[in-house]
Amino acid sequence: MIEASRGRRWAVVLLVPFLLGALLWVSWSAPVEPQAPRRARAPRTSRPAASPDKPLRLAQAAPAAQATPPSSDAALTVSRVLPPPSPRALKLYQIGKKLGVREPRLENPCVAPSGTTCSRTALSPFFESLDALSSRGASSPAVISAFGNSLIAGDRIVDIIREELGANFGDGGRGVLTMDRLGPYGPRVRTGFARGGWEPRTLGELKLAELPFGITGIYHRSTTARASSRFALENEPHGTLWWLDVPRAGQLSVHADGKELARAEPQGSGQAQALAFDIPEGTRHLEVIAEGRGAVVLGLVLQHQRPGIVLDTLGVPSADANLFLRAREDIFRTQLAERSPRLLLFILGGNEAKRLEWGRSNLAEVEEGLRSLVRRSRAAAPGSACLVVGPIDAVRGGNGANKLAQRPYLDEVISIERQIALSEGCAFFDIFSAMGGSGSLARFVQAGLVHEDLVHPRSHGLDILGQLITDALLRSWVDAGDPRRQAALAPPLQASEETQ
Structure with a gap:
């Protein structure tokens, strides 16, 4: 009897927090009216402070599913x-x-x-891609x-x-990666570990760089022979090295666990090139090596073919x-x-x-x-x-x-x-x-x-901004499932705004 009574008490103790959490979760799902379209404002117009009755809603539980036309x-x-x-x-x-x-x-x-x-x-x-993935x-x-x-x-x-x-x-x-970080800080999840001499240049610099950029807005040029960058692999089966064929540049080679996979030999054409290669199964590290000075890398793509x-x-x-x-x-x-x-x-x-x-x-x-x-x-x-x-x-x-x-x-x-x-x-x-x-x-x-x-922003400040964008996308994905609601959520741009 004593053990049974203790069991019931523990069941109540465990059940109460679960019920309170469920009630809080449901309360976040209350529908709200869409924001009114923004209109152009006069310069330096101040804005009101945030309204306390519209809290952040992050990754909430969905309301009851409605029939989708x-x-x-x-x-x-x-x-x-x-x-x-x-x-x-x-x-x-x-x-x-x-x-x-x-x-x-x-x-x-x-x-x-x-x-x-x-x-x-x-x-x-x-959204159609999200549907296919889902x-x-x-x-x-x-x-x-x-x-x-x-x-x-x-x-x-x-x-x-x-x-x-x-x-x-x-x-x-991971997709598109760069040879190294732009500074001595930040994560390396999407960059390699560079050794030797690499000079980074970006299109954000006040003085325009002498060589062209691609979509990364960054290039790394080797300043010493045998400069390299190493990437830990995540079972990617394919890769592509984006490089620039500039005059008098050293060769570039790609190695898988120390064995050469592919080689780029500059001809001095000045054109951007893509060197595609397959990566042997089980390879742990990929290394890009500049055989001489002046080799220019625009980026590296490590790509899976799996959905996601x-x-x-x-x-x-x-x-x-x-x-x-x-x-x-x-x-x-x-x-x-x-x-x-x-x-x-x-x-x-x-x-x-x-x-x-x-x-x-x-x-x-x-x-x-x-x-x-x-x-x-x-x-x-x-x-x-x-x-x-x-x-x-x-x-x-x-x-x-x-x-x-x-x-x-x-x-x-x-x-x-x-x-x-x-x-x-x-x-x-x-x-x-x-x-x-x-x-x-x-x-x-x-x-x-x-x-x-x-x-x-830093720390959770950045995280909140990322979550806001994510939730805005997910909410719109759900809303767009009902085209009648979507038409109400996104009215066309007003004529007065088009001309301002």
Whole structure:
């Protein structure tokens, strides 16, 4: 009797937390109205503080499934529901709630209306890939090409997107890698371990480099003979070395566990080349060796053929859309076409706003740069979906009333990015509003989630931004399963906005 009584008490103790957690999970799933479309604002207009009644909603449980009308945007064999939250997402929800982070919603415009409904949206190509992965009908990975500045160059924001999507739709592997890190810090998951002399150059530098760039926006040139970079393999069966055939450059060779697999012999043509090779099963390490000085590597692709998510991080410190246009167009188009992405992701705007403030750019240049980058990318990958993510909140230092005040031109850049996205058939995500609007970065600073430069979030600050983008994509994937709801969520751009 005593043992039975103890057993019942333990059952109650274990059951109560589970029930409380289930109630909290269900409470996060309450539907909310979509955000009103952003309109252009006058310069330096301040924004209200984040509303406490719209907390962050990360990876929530889905509401009861509704019948899905026939649509090319929703495979009939796939039930689109939000995946259950990961433990990390639940932790980020608690942090975000204290910071005033709002529920993430993106605008996914209808690009093919069908009467009163929508048969195809801007994100349909990517969502169809998610459907195929979800139903196990995919035979190859779904690649995301993410262009951005230092906000993603350190990988943490896109790591969250990569890992959260990969956990639910499969991990397709690493994709595009570089020879080494750009600085003595940061992760090496998507870089090699360099030895010897390698000089890195990026298109984000103030002075234009003498050699052309590809989609990575980075090249490494050997400054000593036998400079090398080593990559730990994850059972990838295939690889491609992107290299530049410059005059008087040393040869490049690729080795698997010490045995040569392939060799690139420069002819001095000045053209970009792709050296493809198969990797023997069981190989543990791959090494790229510059036999002499002057060899130039644009990137290395290590690719699985298994279904899943692959996210290529194409982040360059100090970059903006205009600087990405420094990449030579023929190389950019060839390499991006080779990657064949299902989603083009542009996370830009912060450096554009700063250069406007400093008088180094103007609104016409900002608009032309982003529009040209979007069009160039879409021409190289015409079957891809497209998503533009606006800049995060930005503040100045200062003292007194001006301390941590919002920087000027942020509203203008967000408005321009939204107008370009929707007019070019892309989706748009206003991450500024999602992170809490004006004053949100100050709250991140006070919570210790921003570096001393007051520009770059760190730690859970970056994780929250990555989770916001992930959740915005997943929510739109579910919403797009009902074309009637999608038509209401993403009305067309207003005429007044098109002309501003």
